[in-house]
Amino acid sequence: MRLNYPTNVKIIRVPCTGKVDTIHILRAFEKGADGVCVIGCMEGDCHYNSGNFRARKRVEQASHLLEQIGIGGERVKMFNLSSGEGPRFAQYAVEMTERVTALGPNPIKLARKRAAA
């Protein structure tokens, strides 16, 4: 559709959000991501039945953990849409970017810079 969405959104494709495990989310932050969004099918429409439900639970788990270790649970979020909804994807991407920008950079990045100095 060639809609615009922010360039700092890196897309990693998975066959189903059910493939996304908690550790993948955490590793992304370990490597310096400022935010992670998990975008899956509408609830009830999962091609593999409950993949997106599992993803939701894992996102919640990661969010809780990130909050407890001071990175910020708000940095990870799950969105649901159907594959035809291009404009909605762009809308979510913008929403996420705004949200993460407001939260500031991942504290890990700053901490790494300080440690290297």
Next chain:
Amino acid sequence: MTVKTPSKLEKILAAGHLAVTSECGPPRGSDPEAITHKAEMIKDHVDAINITDNQTSMTRMCSLAACIRLKLMGLEPVLQMVTRDRNRLALQSDILGAASFDIHNIICLSGDHNSFGDCAKGQNVHDLDSLQLVQTVRYMRDEGKFLGGDEIKRPPEMFVGAAANPFADPFEIRVPRLAKKIAAGAEFIQTQCIYNLDKFEEWMKLACDRGLTEKVYILAGMTPMKSAGMARYMKNRVPGMDVPDELVKRLADTPKEKQAEEGITICVEAIQRLKEVKGVAGFHVMAIEWEEKVPEIIERAGLYPRPKVV
């Protein structure tokens, strides 16, 4: 049933009188006045007084000490013993302690779970259950031995009881459960407080049909309601309690300042009805924190004066 102990309660029951017992809760402190004061209020209207054992798992003065207080006043205590807090060593030990003061009545219970009280973080013991405690007391008394097998010097002479709740679930085993308690050695039963008289009479009939009322004395538990609020609370919030809607309604329809009086009347009417029920050997009137009403209830129910036995 023949008399096996010096218990005054046993003698009254064996003589065929309707026995009357009541209950005092020990204080959450060490002031003996709290016991003696309550006992003074009821002493001429009852044959024996139960002392509860850390009721609702709230730490209180121990039942044994309070029973000794009653004994020193010349009254007849019933030692209530729960299995929640003491192991078999302590239970046997306390039984001997009671026997050393010639306390002749004991009732064996499991006890409310400790999560209800002020020691929810503590261990609960339950080394024996209530029926096994009944067996233990009978064994100590009749065989004169400790559970471990050694002889007891001056074994306890105790009239042994257990509790029964005709209203707890499941109803179908409530009479077999009574039979089990008798098989374990229970000689008297005090029931949970009764409001559903029909259901109680049904339970009594089943017990009579099995011949159980020939083997054990059943004392019907009675607690007067103080208010419609109390009735509702007991109905909805207290496990194992069966409060009929008509009773709540009767109290709710009474003006607030007269509800306590109505509660007493309901209690008296219940006693008068249950006096006629075959197998009821007496009444256990529990008016916790309302002990001053016990004399009135006993008198209005036609159970005063209390018989004298040698």
Next chain:
Amino acid sequence: MIVADKKPIEEIIETTRNFKRLLILGCNECVTVCEAGGKKEVGILASALRMNALNQGREVKIDEITLERQCDHEYLEEIRNVVDQYDGILSIACGVGVQFTAEKYQATPVLPGVNTKFMGATEKRGLWVERCQGCGQCILATTGGICPVSRCAKRLFNGPCGGSGNGKCEISKEVDCAWQLIIDRMKALGTLEDYEKLSPIKDWSTDRAGGPRKVVREDVQL
């Protein structure tokens, strides 16, 4: 299996804060099934602790190993050559594994990362329930396969007590009354007349009351 639950991360952060080289040691058996201490949980914990340390300006090396079990010498031997690389081990196996590891590697502090709860079963994913307390003298044959020691809050042998209501225990509507279950089972099996048999006084000496226990099988010892 032995059911355990993750310790709160704040507690783990606190107890491991002085370690610069930490090994997180998982177990492939019970704690994997109850999703508390398996390979996945090791990975997640390691990642979280690394990020936490970085965030607090601390340098720490955190490695991840998951053994088949931590309650057998032969599996614990597998880390013998690497143990010296760490100044602390966080074992997220059950309490047995933590202790066995600590006994084996006496020069390295071994800390627990889960709270071991009970012996139980997976009722469904995410729900584990207690079934056995290891009293040492199984009486399930007399109670229709339902244990009064582990499932009755008062471990009554001649229950139910007067607090049983609607098949639930007096302590909570979410706890089944074990004796209601036993009676229902006896009815289903047609053995309800056995209900009146008195269950004898329990010998607790085979339970923890008798002291720390062991099982010795000379017929299999070489």
